[in-house]
Amino acid sequence: MSDIPAPIAMLAELTHRCPLSCPYCSNPLEMVRGAQEMPTEIWADVFAQAARLGVLQLHLSGGEPAARRDLPELVADARAAGLYVNLITSGIGLTAARLDALEAAGLDHVQLSLQGVRASTADRIGGYKGGFDRKMDLARLIADRGLALTINAVMHRTNLDDLPRMIEMARDLGARRIEIACVQFYGWALKNRAGLQPSRAQVDQAKAIVAAARADSNGRLVIDFVPPDYYADYPKSCMGGWGSTGLNIAPDGTVLPCHAAQTLEHLEFQNVQQTALADIWYRGAAFNAYRGNAWMPEPCQSCPRKALDHGGCRCQALALTGDAAATDPVCRKSPDRAKVDALLAEGETGTDADWVYRMSPV
Ligand code: SF4
Numbered sequence: 243m244s245d246i247p248a249p250i251a252m253l254a255e256l257t258h259r260c261p262l263s264c265p266y267c268s269n270p271l272e273m274v275r276g277a278q279e280m281p282t283e284i285w286a287d288v289f290a291q292a293a294r295l296g297v298l299q300l301h302l303s304g305g306e307p308a309a310r311r312d313l314p315e316l317v318a319d320a321r322a323a324g325l326y327v328n329l330i331t332s333g334i335g336l337t338a339a340r341l342d343a344l345e346a347a348g349l350d351h352v353q354l355s356l357q358g359v360r361a362s363t364a365d366r367i368g369g370y371k372g373g374f375d376r377k378m379d380l381a382r383l384i385a386d387r388g389l390a391l392t393i394n395a396v397m398h399r400t401n402l403d404d405l406p407r408m409i410e411m412a413r414d415l416g417a418r419r420i421e422i423a424c425v426q427f428y429g430w431a432l433k434n435r436a437g438l439q440p441s442r443a444q445v446d447q448a449k450a451i452v453a454a455a456r457a458d459s460n461g462r463l464v465i466d467f468v469p470p471d472y473y474a475d476y477p478k479s480c481m482g483g484w485g486s487t488g489l490n491i492a493p494d495g496t497v498l499p500c501h502a503a504q505t506l507e508h509l510e511f512q513n514v515q516q517t518a519l520a521d522i523w524y525r526g527a528a529f530n531a532y533r534g535n536a537w538m539p540e541p542c543q544s545c546p547r548k549a550l551d552h553g554g555c556r557c558q559a560l561a562l563t564g565d566a567a568a569t570d571p572v573c574r575k576s577p578d579r580a581k582v583d584a585l586l587a588e589g590e591t592g593t594d595a596d597w598v599y600r601m602s603p604v
């Protein structure tokens with residue numbers, strides 16, 4: 243236990259219910275229904291356990307966390323536990339009055355997702371008419387209150403060409419940071435990969451736009467950019483390494499090493515309603531399955547980059563090779579890299595007319 247670091251961040255998926263139906267939804271294929279969600283007092287205990295374990299930052303997420311009527315109480319409970327509280331929201335369901343209640347409860351930071359830079363595109367991507375205008379109203383309410391704001395921009399083939407305007411909008415809305423995340427392909431997004439995968443030209447152009455915007459902004463707007471990793475030579479350091487910096491709690495209390503971990507069906511995930519969070523983190527079989535380096539196959543085992551990327555993403559390895567312990571096939575050294583190249587070679591085979599939208603559980 244002593245050589246296992248404490249987690250820094252915890253993502254609490256308060257609910258999987260959501261008014262939007264994005265075609266790249268990152269919630270698991272099997273979603274938790276409203277009746278199975280943990281009540282306020284159990285979440286409060288989980289927050290207190292997390293703080294004792296060493297967690298500093300709490301990300302309240304979903305689905306749409308504003309679908310929980312007790313959201314202000316949950317924020318107050320988390321603050322009482324000593325956690326920095328960030329709300330990740332689509333903005334739908336948040337009014338001026340609710341924002342006031344959240345501010346009074348001690349909310350530290352809001353991350354507002356934008357699906358596009360104009361109503362026609364954004365509402366089509368999110369599958370929610372009127373959503374864009376409501377997000378713009380909410381962003382103004384957040385700015386009026388002086389709450390720290392980050393814009394979450396999920397980009398893909400349909401909206402990547404609007405990146406310059408997206409960065410301008412983040413500035414205009416008073417955001418301190420923009421997280422530009424190209425869709426990563428697990429779970430539901432895999433169903434729509436052919437219609438979401440940007441072209442190499444789009445990705446190269448996006449990189450140049452981000453570099454120019456960073457130089458131009460002089461630190462006033464922090465720009466994070468996650469490119470689509472199929473085009474990369476080496477994989478991302480997913481979760482900073484399995485079981486090393488963060489953990490996720492599903493709405494029913496299932497504790498997961500990452501948001502897509504339930505695709506690893508050979509692992510058994512424990513529930514915080516039955517087992518203490520510290521036991522799950524330090525001693526849980528799922529958390530120890532891919533911790534450290536011992537599990538790694540070659541070429542990772544003898545690769546100097548293993549300390550940087552931890553062999554890449556376990557969920558992507560499983561999705562593309564059928565083996566969660568394989569080297570992430572995005573890696574140029576992986577014996578399975580040809581699988582990623584074949585997906586890229588398929589090119590633009592789908593359109594947004596083919597998208598399968600995500601439907602919310604009740
Ligand atoms: Fe990372 Fe493994 Fe590739 Fe080395 S071989 S770069 S450790 S994924």
Ligand code: FES
Pocket residue numbers: 428480481500501502503554555556557558
């Ligand atoms: Fe699960 Fe990368 S998303 S390890």
